[in-house]
Amino acid sequence: MQVRRLAAWTALPLAAVLGLAACGSGGSGGSGGSTPNGAVSIEIAEPQHLVPTNTSETSGSQVLAALFSPLVDYDAKNKPYEVAAQSVTTTDNKVWTIKLKPGYTFHNGEKVTSDNYLNAWNYGAYGPNGQGNSYFFEKIAGYDAMQTTDSKGKTVTPTAKTLSGLKKVDDLTFSVTLSQPYIDFKTMLGYTAFYPLPQAAFSAPGVLKADYENAPIGQGPFKMKGSWQHDSKVEVVKYDAFPGQKPKVNDVEFRIYQQLTAAYADVLADNLDVLPTVPTENLSTAPTDLGDRYQTSPMSSFQFLAFPTFQKEYSNPDVRRAISMAIDRDEITKSIFKGSQTSARSFVSPVVPGYRDNTAGDAGKFDPAKAKQLYTAAGGPSKITISYNGDGGHKDWVDATCNQLKANLGVDCVGSAEPKFADLLTKVEKKQPVGLFRMGWVMDYPSMEDYLGPLYSTGGSSNYYGYSNPQFDKLVKEGSAAPSQAAAIKKYQQAEDILAKDMPVVPLRFGQNTYGYSTKVKNVEVDLFSRVNLLKIESAS
Template sequence: MQVRRLAAWTALPLAVTLGLAACGGSGGGTGESNPDAAVRIEIAEPQHLVPTNTNETSGSQVLAALFSPLVDYDAENKPYEVAAESVTSTDNTTWTVKLKPGYTFHNGEAVTADNYLDAWNYGAYGPNGQNSSYFFEKIAGYTDLQAASGTPKAKTLSGLKKVDDLTFTVTLSEPYSEFKTMLGYTAFYPLPKAAFSAPGVLAEGYEQAPVGQGPFRMKGTWQHDAKVEVEKYDAFPGTKPKVAGVEFRIYQQPTAAYADVLSDNLDVIKTIPTENLSTAATDLGDRFQQSPASSLQVLAFPTFQKEFSNPDVRKAISMAIDRDEITKSIFKDSQQPARSFVSPVVAGYRENTIGAAGEFDPAKAKAMYTAAGGPAKIELSYNGDGGHKDWIDATCNQLKANLGVECVGNAEPKFADLLTKLKAKESVGLFRMGWVMDYPSMENYLGPLYSSNGSSNYYGYANPEFDQLLAEGAKAANEEAAVKKYQQAEDLLAKDLPVIPLRYGQNNFGHSTKVKNVEMDLFDRVDLLKIEAVK
């Protein structure tokens, strides 16, 4: 979702005040630290573990252990250097990236500028089909790496140039003042020479045991639908972890993870299941925690399908959903109803940008739906490994009652399965999506999701005016000017409504008695450099 993330599990939205502190402080660990112990953290099955192909929260949590980003973000969401020594520009078009010396990959290779250039060129090259290729679009030469058919004109980005082993330049096709901010995203991690069997060809099997340059290295291989294990990398030159390793334990059902936390058989559950929210504070005491998040939950339309191509059909469905009631009855007021397309955590957020489409009005919704020729049956698809069934069922019940339609929920076993079907444009009806920002910018809630070639535009939405406003915002000289353009773009989304904003998230998480200093960031990730095991 660092990073953008399509969120697999129900994100439990933002408190009304963004100054929310974790309930109960750092939680239960009062025992002596045990740096020789590993901790166990819940995730869903990742879709991928190649940085340029990973665009969901579970995969990015694993990669955050294996890689160190060029930049991270401070309390004001401003970027600061991590693996980079500096990221500078005098014109917002040509950027110079200097790397800190001393970083090595887990196989012993020294990290150089070539490792970033190789990884980014691989990710940007159209035939490689990387999910995050879109994020290289701003770099000069990107269009030459794409082709609707046949072979593209080029295999490498003309905007990438090596200066020396620890320095490279990035020339953008247009000025972009937030480029440094982007560099915290997963797609911009480096890859070792060993990741490639030939120039531009990923080595077979690399994804099963990724080699990074971060604080942890792989321990064995990715055990699909079971676990991914990592161990502390002693040669890491940055801030050292306080644990010996992490077992990322893969769960299909959030309730099973919750039961394991209660019995100390799992150390961190990143999202408390909806059915356990009302008892979590009693069950866990000060080990039940909350903190701000950047997540947004939506119901999305396949706008390319005739039955959902009319914006009036989409608006009528939105008006037939009582967000406030579902937030209260299902989520026990732990979420905030959403009526805008961006999160309150970023500059430029405005309340209720969808206007009348966000008002619960069953009579008007049914009249509009009938007049627009809405379908007699609605299917709501979601991932069964994410704790969504209760609110999907409640939404279906409202649509049945308020629109007079048949409504059914369709659970795909895993989030990765749903994404695969969406990418292939298979018919799934309306579908649940969640978004966690990649980097702190209003643009990140708009471009990847709704631009014509956005990396997570699974709805087929395309509006040239929207694309133009995004481009103008990106070229703006400062944040204030950029925000004005992005807000105009959001206003177009409110008219077209390719998705229905439903809820903003906050982190509602819990941990066992065997860990302390458990924190989660705005990106749905456990901070792996702060967590400690206790004896």
């Protein structure tokens, strides 16, 4: 099972993986430091990696977004449009042709060609390379033959080193054949895993240089200035030969913090320019402290409580619906999260095309009287445990939820903290009794399927609750293979309607970015992936 897109945090959206490294993101020293030559400074955590096929957390992807230009990006309606690609076309959603825009070069002067994409993707997909984003290539034909485990988890020897579905057409064109049709493949291409790599990144075919990620060479609007100074900073400078949209600043310093509160203090003192996430403890004062330099924007996180549907006491959908109805989401969002998150009553984020408000229906409404009546009639358990990872800042809201369940269902409820998110997942995988357990999800690309397939399909990569509904699986598969976006969304919405009846999880909250910036910059935007838009930010002077 893949778990890399699950989120461990509750209010600090700094990681799209397990979130462990980013839960305390704050500068090793950065306090009071001024940026050289008027460079814009942005807070990040220490990246885990700076190789595109191995970078799946926000801090690393923020740096890579400076160094690379994606094949596609997303417009105001979160639909893909071409950036480094000239066109991405298909007639059947199975065989896709990607034409590259001419004129792109890597920062070392190499021309960008089809081979750079094929080499990077094959490297990322090859199981023995252990790349964290490998699973993004699983839809491409030939992926299974490159893996070290089969569908049953048995260790096997790869029989191929390249994806059979990748074919070079010419220097600026290549084709991608999927194992089955997938309408959102173009949308996927905006993700970090699909960046190209220069020849200079490899010491031999298929062998990445050990020190490549200390000074990554990309084809984006900025190039490295020196090398990655671990636990201190990463500096980039504008790449003059970049053929796309030019940035409005010349230099960016990604300053690495170990404590968000230290970064917040630096923003207030104008010693740091952008803090992508205001610390939870400063949310109530940030509007006063920063004025209109405190901003919010949409992001894609989704927090929910999952039921172990394989356990008898939670196998009845009425029990699950009753628990959902006994939780006052709005009160917790207001009292615990100070309005920095919004209540969730649907199973996909508002940021994706096809989102509908309140798809959970009556099960999403706070109705304690009806909840207790339904719970009693369904024979719900007299004691409820809510398990959570203790390293993610969840105790306060879990305790508040338990208090509501005690009052509204007349049950005993306790929160149970596991030291780490990985510890919780290990217990769930082994089907050890943990009661309800909190989960979080951040999207990889804006598609309903990215919320539905991995989380709820039978055998889905992050379906930890044992949920299985053949009709749901059928609708998701039909949506993926649909001939148009409208047809796909219709199928996905029908699949979501099944979730509303079965309630394998309780939707709780959707996240949003809460960010602040200094008086030295303007036009600061933070996107759906919690990344600062480096093409729009400007010096205030």
